[in-house]
Every structure is written in structure tokens, then in C-alpha cells.
Amino acid sequence: MMQLLFRFLVGGVVVSLFATLGEVLKPKSFAGLFGAAPSIALATLGLTVVTEGRMYAAAEARSMIAGAAAFFLYCCLCIHLLTKHRWTAGAATTSSLIVWFAGAFALWFAFLR
Amino acid sequence: MRVHTDFSALRKNKWSDYVPRFLFGGLVTVAAGLVAKHFGPGVGGLFLAFPAIFPASATLLEKREEKKKRDHGMNGSLRGKQAVALDARGTAIGAIALLCFALMVWKLMPHFSAGLTLLLATVLWIFTAVVLWRLEERM
Numbered sequence: 001m002m003q004l005l006f007r008f009l010v011g012g013v014v015v016s017l018f019a020t021l022g023e024v025l026k027p028k029s030f031a032g033l034f035g036a037a038p039s040i041a042l043a044t045l046g047l048t049v050v051t052e053g054r055m056y057a058a059a060e061a062r063s064m065i066a067g068a069a070a071f072f073l074y075c076c077l078c079i080h081l082l083t084k085h086r087w088t089a090g091a092a093t094t095s096s097l098i099v100w101f102a103g104a105f106a107l108w109f110a111f112l113r
Numbered sequence: 114m115r116v117h118t119d120f121s122a123l124r125k126n127k128w129s130d131y132v133p134r135f136l137f138g139g140l141v142t143v144a145a146g147l148v149a150k151h152f153g154p155g156v157g158g159l160f161l162a163f164p165a166i167f168p169a170s171a172t173l174l175e176k177r178e179e180k181k182k183r184d185h186g187m188n189g190s191l192r193g194k195q196a197v198a199l200d201a202r203g204t205a206i207g208a209i210a211l212l213c214f215a216l217m218v219w220k221l222m223p224h225f226s227a228g229l230t231l232l233l234a235t236v237l238w239i240f241t242a243v244v245l246w247r248l249e250e251r252m
Contacts, residue, residue, distance in 0.1 A: 004143055004146070007139075007146050008140070008142065009139065010142065011138045011140075011141065011142020012134075012135040012139030013138075014138065014142075015134060015141075015142075015165060016131060016134045016135050016138060018166075019134045019138075019166050020123070022170070023122050023123065023126075024118045024123060025117075025119075026116070026117050026118070026119045027114050027116070028196060028199045028200050028203070029199050029200070029246065030116050030246055031200065032200035032201060032202060032203020032205075032206075033203045033206055033207040033210070033242045033243075034207065035166070035167045035170060035200065035201075035203065035204035035207060036205075036206075036207030036208040036210070036211045037211075037238070038161075038211055038214045038234070038235065038238055039138065039165070039166075040141055040142055040145060040161055040163065040165055041161040041211075041215070042231060042235065043138070043142045044145050044146060044161055045222075045227070046228075046231065048146075049222075049227040054222050054223055054227060055222075055223055057154075057227065058218065058219050059155065059158065060154040060157055060161060061158060061161070061216075061219040061222060062215075062219045063154065063156065063157070063158025063161075064158045064159065064161040064211075064214075064215035065212055065219065066159055066162075067159040067161060067163065068208055068212035068214075069208075069212055070159075070162070071208035071211060072208040072212070074164055074208075075204050075205035075208055078167075078197075078198075078201045079201045079202060079205070082194045082195075082201065083194070086194060087194075088175065088194070089168075089171040089172045089175035089193065089194065089197040090172045092171075093167055093168035093172070093197075094168050097168070100164060104159045105159070108155065108156070108159055112155065113155065
């Protein structure tokens with residue numbers, strides 16, 4: 001339980017720091033880079049190495065490649081829905097998560113399993 | 114376009130704006146750990162690149178841009194969407210850099226210390242993101 005709480009606090013702090021950094025940087029497209037900062041990976045991998053070892057962390061990073069590729073597809077769909085179909089940010093970014101799940105699992109299943 | 118900092122955005126934020134980011138960040142980090150524990154590092158690793166805060170940040174950005182326009186007596190709906198789309202373009206570039214980060218951690222982690230590996234991978238993320246952003250700006 002304490003380990004989960006620690007993970008929660010570390011994850012929350014690291015993600016918030018990167019998000020705040022993205023908020024103070026201009027122009028907007030540059031600030032957007034920080035929306036895909038390795039915040040969760042940095043919060044998680046350090047803890048994983050301590051509890052499970054480096055090989056386990058390396059295996060997680062291998063799968064993260066598929067997750068990152070799916071993140072790229074997710075962003076492309078968000079841009080399309082916002083610019084071509086004029087969806088609101090909430091609707092576009094939330095519904096596109098389906099593409100992240102489908103893309104990440106499909107890529108992992110096809111190439112990394 | 115020159116990259117610079119503008120801290121005025123932080124002054125406009127309310128504490129309630131920070132709470133969703135903290136919660137999403139914390140929850141996804143916990144979820145990634147739990148998924149890895151139950152389904153193994155193969156599935157758990159996918160969640161290290163989950164778009165955790167993007168929906169919350171995008172919604173906040175849209176609201177802020179709409180308000181700016183409304184304060185000048187205009188309908189800011191289109192402006193809000195354009196701002197989020199621009200932000201998402203940057204995030205798409207960041208996602209390619211995130212892929213490079215993951216590749217580097219995968220290759221280096223078995224041979225070097227975790228601290229050095231994560232440091233080098235983070236430097237690679239920043240370098241790749243900035244170079245790709247500059248190239249995209251010139252296109």
C-alpha cells in the first residue's frame with residue numbers, strides 16, 4: 001500500500017512539473033512537446049529498477065516503443081478532429097484514447113509480443 | 114519563431130487547474146505499475162507512453178483561449194480549437210521523441226546504471242524533440 005501511495009505521489013509530482021513547464025513555454029507548438037514528455041516513464045522506471053531490476057525495466061521500455069507510436073497516432077487523430085470536424089478539445093482528446101489503446105496493443109501484439 | 118518563457122499563464126491558473134494533472138499523473142503511474150504486476154512488463158510498458166495529461170491540458174488551454182476572445186467581445190470557439198490543434202502538433206513531435214527515449218532505455222538499461230540511462234534518454238528526448246520541432250517550423 002505504501003509503495004502504491006509513493007508511486008502515486010511521484011507520478012503526480014513529475015507529471016505536474018512537466019505540464020507546468022509546458023505551460024510557461026512559448027510558442028504553443030513548442031510547449032506542446034511537453035505533452036509527450038517522458039514524465040510517467042521517469043516516475044515509473046526508477047521505482048521499477050529498485051523493486052524489479054534493470055532487465056524488467058528494459059522489458060517495459062521495449063513495450064513503451066509501441067505506446068509512443070500509438071501516442072503519435074492519437075495526436076494525429078486529435079488534430080484531425082479539431083481542425084476538420086471542429087470537435088471540442090474534451091471530446092477529441094478523450095474519444096481518441098480508443099485509438100491509443102487499439103494502436104498500442106496492436107503494435108505490441110504484431111511486433112513486440 | 115523564437116522560444117521564450119511567459120510566466121503570466123501561471124498567474125491565471127487556479128489551484129483547481131493543477132489538481133486533475135496531479136491526479137491523472139499519479140493514477141496512471143499507479144495503473145502502469147499494477148498492470149505490469151498482473152500482466153507482465155510487456156503490457157505494463159505500453160502505459161509508460163499513455164497520454165495521461167494531454168486531455169486535461171488541452172481542455173484547460175481551450176477554455177483559456179476562448180475566454181481571451183470572449184473578453185474582447187468575440188466568440189472564441191474556433192480560436193480555442195486552433196490553439197489545441199497547434200499544441201497537439203507539438204505533442205505529436207514529442208511522441209516521436211518519446212519513442213527514441215524508449216528505444217534508448219531498452220538498449221542501455223541492461224548495461225548501465227538506471228540513473229545514467231534515464232539521464233541520457235531524457236537528453237535524447239529533449240534533443241530529438243527540439244530538432245524535429247525546428248525542422249517542422251521551417252517546413
